[in-house]
Amino acid sequence: MKQHPLCSDCENPVTPLDLPIPRAVKQEWAALETRRRFLGRSGKVLGWAALAGLFGELGQRSYARGADVNSASEASNGFGLPHFAPKAKRAIYLFMSGGPPQMDLFDYKPSLAAQFNQDMPDSVRGNQQLTGMTAGQSHFPVAPSHWPFAQHGQTGTWVSNLLPYTARMVDDLTIIKTTNTDAINHEPAIMLMNTGNMNAGKPCLGAWLAYGLGSMNDNLPTFIVLQTKTNPKENNQPVSSRLWGSGFLSSEYAGVGLRSGTDPVLYLADPAGVDRDVRRKMLDTVEEINRQTLAEVGDPETNARIAQYEMAFRMQSSVPELIDLSKEPPSTWDLYGPEAKQPGTFAYNCLLARRMAERGVRFTQIYKRGWDVHDNVVGMLPGLCQETDRGAYALVTDLRRRGLLDDTLVIWAGEFGRTVYSQGGLTQDNYGRDHHPRCFTTWMAGGGVRPGITYGETDAFSYNVVKDPVHVRDFNATILHCLGIDHNKFTYKFQGLDQKLTSPVPAFVVQGLLA
């Protein structure tokens, strides 16, 4: 068998001098490889290495000052987070995928009724590029909301009749009418909302939090994603694991998806005949082998794999306890409604989110798809609201009565809003709405934000921001602030950049939202 010329295992090791290379190069090699040169070079290398060590230590120490305690008690991070005493320890993000129509839910525009079916003034739309779905329309007829609004709470906040439960808790909410984004299509917009960047490959909010703040419960994942069962009647845009991925961070910080059925983690239970001790022994051996691989190859993903095996083992006992709702008091079902008993419904997921908050899960994200109402708004919207309204209300209320809302931040948001003009035909009793990135309504509640306020103003068409815009980046910066993180200092070096959730464009914590 012919061996490669540079193979070190062969009987007669080959030096570069034996290689078929030009004589001049060989001479240079021989001249360079003197003992004197070797020693001289090693000396310099050692010097540089020592210097690098000194500086590295210096730099790290200054970076991690005050982080000592965290690294002692939360093994996960060693870089001084939270930067300041946080108001919220954990967050629950209710993600309304598809883009809820703000003017049918929160952004009350009574003057539109008089403009039914009138073309929107060009000055309002400006030179905005529209989606392919309505760019070809010759008319942009104003479609006022089909549903009446009423004032609620001590704050007198206007809320659509579609959201009777949300209306009950307006005094607890921080409603943002002027959230705005850069993207007009689902995938880039939903990526921007979750990861701060339209392109895939960046860590999402939850992964950043898991990486930065670490776990509060060793037996459950730090970041859990719950998907609501889809309703086939609705226009469901796909959501993919990219939205809860860890990007360039180690994959142990990615969101762990729990399935929406009765068996939330597949293959979590041990097969028949394998008891917990056997499983433990097996995992110990696998870990040993993995550690050898890590020592040889040095790929940090091996560490992530080891951590995931261990987490799965601990989840074998913690997850069944988590989803066992039999001990919930009757008051729970009074609040969440009977739907909460069916796994996979939004209400059920909200209840799980509350249980996770109690058990120290740092970040829970619930996805509800189907808000993409391009046509038949009147037919679709009541169903969507009915599915989500009570769950969201129950979650906030439950957290509050149990004393958890003081240090939990609840966020309700989609990736963009919808147009005031009708997509397709506008009739007396139905209309459609296209994507709208320039303004949409979101809300937050709980630790760190000021309850009972409505922030920002939109124009008479709910089309442009008139006052106090909140860009997605500002939105995310504010969330991080509530959790004690200065978004500008929270960076991770990757591809030569100090990467951060709020992307390279400057972002600002919205002080007006803070408690």
Next chain:
Amino acid sequence: MIDAHKLIDAIRSLRIGFASAKWLYTLGVSTLLVLLPFALRLDGRPHADWLQFLGRFHPLLVHLPIGMLVVLPFLELAGTTRPGLREAAGFVLHVTLATGAITLVLGILLAYGSGVMGATVTRHMWGGIALLIELMVWVTVRPAWIAGQLQRAYPTLLAVCLLTLTWTAHQGGSLTHGSDYLTRYMPGPLKRFFPSASAASDAAYVGSAYTRYIHPIFDAKCVACHGASKEQAGLRLDFYDLLMRGGKDGTVIAPRNPDHSLLLQRVTLSPNDRHFMPAEGRTPLTADEIAALRAWILAGASPTGSSIPGIATAAESADLPLQPVGAYSDLMNEIRQMQSSEGAKLVAVSAKPSDGLILRTTDVASTFNDAQLARFQRFAPFIVEAELGRTAVSDSCFDTLSKFVNLRALHLEGTAVTGRRLGKLSSLSQLTYLNLSGTKVTSDALVPLKSIPNLRHIYLFETPAEPASADTNSTRRSTQ
């Protein structure tokens, strides 16, 4: 060569008489220099424009004598073996003296002309005067040194000159770039050796809206020129009293009258206006900062008010300011040990150690009992939050908890406590949050809690003490 020898001989012959004349001359000029600041007293008022015009060449010219002064010791050192360089040193020394004198005069013109004053300005000026006097002494004693005398004293003089130069130059640099220019981006470990001359502020007004929102604006944008080190126009903005006293143009803040407040007028002028502040291309105030100033003045420019109407800030939170806990870094090893032996963790609230520790029992909740809690007693003053929800603690936990003097939040939800000893908590003056949901606590047991001044949130969901009303707000009780 012959000429040089003749010259040296001539100098030697004249030495005594010549030298004493030089000394007299030096003494005379020095006296004049020392008197100069008293003649041109810095009174914080700008004077004739031409003074300032000439004065502004001071920063330009100043680097010439500095550079030559620094090179002089090298010339003198090299001169011991190469006579040509020694000769050059003499020449350079004279040029240094001449340019130094011009620089000093320009500097004083700058200060006097522009109406600047302040501690750093004064130090810089006296440093310059001292340096020039030292230079004259240097020139005077040099011939003696060349003649072989003063072998010890001469190098000492050089060293003194260089030290004076360094100190004076640093004062000048602080005037131009701000006093924290060198230390601001210093790596953390080094910073410890330079206790930062951090922003002065009024200790008396801690926590007021002025201290939190208004003073930081002055601190960032104004105090470099209107502060202790430099009192441009006699105005200082680093303390409330000085701010209200105003400068040479009178008061700058007219309470309740923003439009007549000189300070606000100056910062809102067109940036091209010669009276626009901050002057000389420094960062202008942002719209938010101006709005905050305006609102503060409109509200009466009070140093003690806790909020500014119309300005949305994080100020209006009802939460108490965090009470700093003591240093526990000596206990770090024990804290780590506690974690491995008890399973419960002591977690830092934030990167700032004085924010305290959270006692977290989530991972071992079902087994964590009173005895284990008691073992955390030695960390008691540092624990600001105790997460004991769903643990196995009982009523005797209050004995331990009463020692947690800095406790702000206490979670006891889902535990077996009945509240019989809740009264023990009444010594916890910082306690604002108490969660007793899902316990057997009765409303009678809650009575002693009334004496805890800051307790704002008591959660009683699913307890016998839960108010009967169906209204969800009722579970959140306020003792206030």
